[in-house]
Amino acid sequence: MAKQLDYHTIREIFTRFHEAEPEPKGELEHVNAYTLVVAVALSAQATDAGVNRATRELFKIADTPQKMLDLGEDGLIEHIKTIGLYRNKAKNVMKLSKILVEEYDGMVPNSRAALQSLPGVGRKTANVVLNMWWHYPAQAVDTHIFRVGNRTGICPGKNVDAVERAIEDNIPVDFQQHAHHWLILHGRYHCKARKPMCPTCIIRDLCQFEDKTI
Structure with a gap:
C-alpha cells in the first residue's frame, strides 16, 4: 500500500484526469x-x-x-x-x-x-x-478503485470502506462528483491489475507505485 499523497499532488492528478475526460460517464446502460x-x-x-x-x-x-x-x-x-x-x-x-x-x-x-x-x-x-442518477458525490469503491487508490497513493486503505473515506477526505471537493468514474476508468483501461500501462499513464510521474512497468 502506497503512502497517502498530499493535497497538491492529488489536485494535479485530478486536474489531468479532468483535462483528459471532462465528463466521465458510467458504462452501464440505463434509461431511468x-x-x-x-x-x-x-x-x-x-x-x-x-x-x-x-x-x-x-x-x-x-x-x-x-x-x-x-x-x-x-x-x-x-x-x-x-x-x-x-x-x-x-x-x-x-x-x-x-x-x-x-x-x-x-x-x-x-x-x-x-x-x-x-x-x-x-x-x-x-x-x-x-x-x-442524483449527482450526489457518493463514492462507489470497486476492485478498480481499490487497486488504483492503493497503488498510487490517491486514496489508500485496507478495505473498501477505508478507501471510500480516503476519497471523501483527500480528494478536493470540486473533483468529488466524478472522482469514482475517473478512478474506475483509469483502473479499467490503464492501471490494469496484471499489466498496468505505466509508460503511457498520464499520472506516471505522480504515482507512488513501486513496480511501474517500463
Missing part, C-alpha cells in the same frame, strides 16, 4: 433510476459490457418495477442467463421490484439507507445510483 438500480445489481461479479448485452432488450419491455413484476422471474431469467449468478440476481430483482411498488409507489428512493434496504443492493450499488 430503476433500470440503473437493476443494471448495477446485475453487474456484481460481471462486466458492464456483459450486463449491457443482457439488459438492452430487457429494458425495452421492463423499465419500471411493475413491468418487471409483470414479466416474471422466468421471463427475467431468459434475458439475463448469460450473466453470472443470474438465478440469485433474478430473485433479488423481483423482490426489490415488489418492494418498490408496494412501499415506494414504484419510485426509486434517493437515500443510501433506503436503497441499501433493497434486496441485492449493497453500499456500492447505492453509491453508484446516488452518484449517477
Whole structure:
C-alpha cells in the first residue's frame, strides 16, 4: 500500500484526469433510476459490457418495477442467463421490484439507507445510483478503485470502506462528483491489475507505485 499523497499532488492528478475526460460517464446502460438500480445489481461479479448485452432488450419491455413484476422471474431469467449468478440476481430483482411498488409507489428512493434496504443492493450499488442518477458525490469503491487508490497513493486503505473515506477526505471537493468514474476508468483501461500501462499513464510521474512497468 502506497503512502497517502498530499493535497497538491492529488489536485494535479485530478486536474489531468479532468483535462483528459471532462465528463466521465458510467458504462452501464440505463434509461431511468430503476433500470440503473437493476443494471448495477446485475453487474456484481460481471462486466458492464456483459450486463449491457443482457439488459438492452430487457429494458425495452421492463423499465419500471411493475413491468418487471409483470414479466416474471422466468421471463427475467431468459434475458439475463448469460450473466453470472443470474438465478440469485433474478430473485433479488423481483423482490426489490415488489418492494418498490408496494412501499415506494414504484419510485426509486434517493437515500443510501433506503436503497441499501433493497434486496441485492449493497453500499456500492447505492453509491453508484446516488452518484449517477442524483449527482450526489457518493463514492462507489470497486476492485478498480481499490487497486488504483492503493497503488498510487490517491486514496489508500485496507478495505473498501477505508478507501471510500480516503476519497471523501483527500480528494478536493470540486473533483468529488466524478472522482469514482475517473478512478474506475483509469483502473479499467490503464492501471490494469496484471499489466498496468505505466509508460503511457498520464499520472506516471505522480504515482507512488513501486513496480511501474517500463
